[in-house]
Amino acid sequence: MTADAEGSKGISQNEEKELLRVYNTMCNYQPKSKLYARLQPQRARRDRLVAHRKAPDNIVVTNKEGEAMSSEEIEAEYETLRQEIAALEKEVAVLDSDPQRRIRPADLAECLKTLGKPNSKKEIEEMIWEVDESLDGVVDWEEFKLTYQRNLADTTGLEPCQLFNVIQFMIYDKDGSGKVTVDETMHMLYTRYGRDRLEGQMKLLFGEDLSTQDGDGELSFSEYCVAIQRTNKGRHSHGTSS
Known part of the structure; x- marks a missing residue:
């Protein structure tokens, strides 16, 4: 058998x-864990930006210096995050689909x-x-x-x-x-x-x-x-x- x-x-x-x-x-748990460690804070930041979009008067978004960001700055950061998250998620998908895993x-x-x-x-x-x-x-x-x-x-x-x-x-x-x-x-x-x-x-x-x-x-x-x-x-x- x-x-x-x-x-x-x-x-x-x-x-x-x-x-x-x-x-x-x-x-591939080890390399995926490293990718997820990078993804987690980026997803959290993205979610905060999305929440601000829905309720701009209730949720303030600040930069690294603690200063309130303008709508243009928020949109620019959101687009950057979207691209970075997509790239990391693609790396995870490649590891998950590896036929030799x-x-x-x-x-x-x-x-x-x-x-x-x-x-x-x-x-x-x-x-x-x-x-x-x-x-x-x-x-x-x-x-x-x-x-x-x-x-x-x-x-x-x-x-x-x-x-x-x-x-x-x-x-x-x-x-x-x-x-x-x-x-x-x-x-x-x-x-x-x-x-x-x-x-x-x-x-x-x-x-x-x-x-x-x-x-x-x-x-x-x-x-x-x-x-x-x-x-x-x-x-x-x-x-x-x-």
Whole structure:
């Protein structure tokens, strides 16, 4: 059986769609993060200029010196921003459409840093090595799907799951906020476990009252990694008793 066939086995159409979304996000994550860091303040500035256009009497736009800008200056800056933002967005699109895109160590490292759980270079390399069937030092789409499928099917707790935990968290975190909520998680767990096991799986992740340990009803990636240990124990116990 090929990696592609084995990786797709047991994955619903919706799961594969979400899996592809996460894969595309993680591919070229490091260079895209640098571009987004430049885009964020420019988009914020553009949005303020747009807001001024709509309500010029309520929103004052100032230059770097703190001086109020004229309408001509605002329009000139808006046009410059529009062009710069378009150029940066084009660079992101090129990275996203690269047919040779893969998840490199630098991409995984930056992704984990963004999630608030940075790892050492050695730890990153080990995470990739665990799933790197082709031994080329990166993770391609087939390897990405394969580790996902293997972990879903695992009832022993022996399958390497470090990358899988990152993937699963990012699948749940649809809005990219760095937190997963009850609502975000429930649909995917229902798809995977069905109605009968949904409540049990939700309680393993979020606690008995579904409010999480700190009471905010959300899980950061670090909190998720702790909670997933409970989930795995429950899943493996179920698998060995069936």
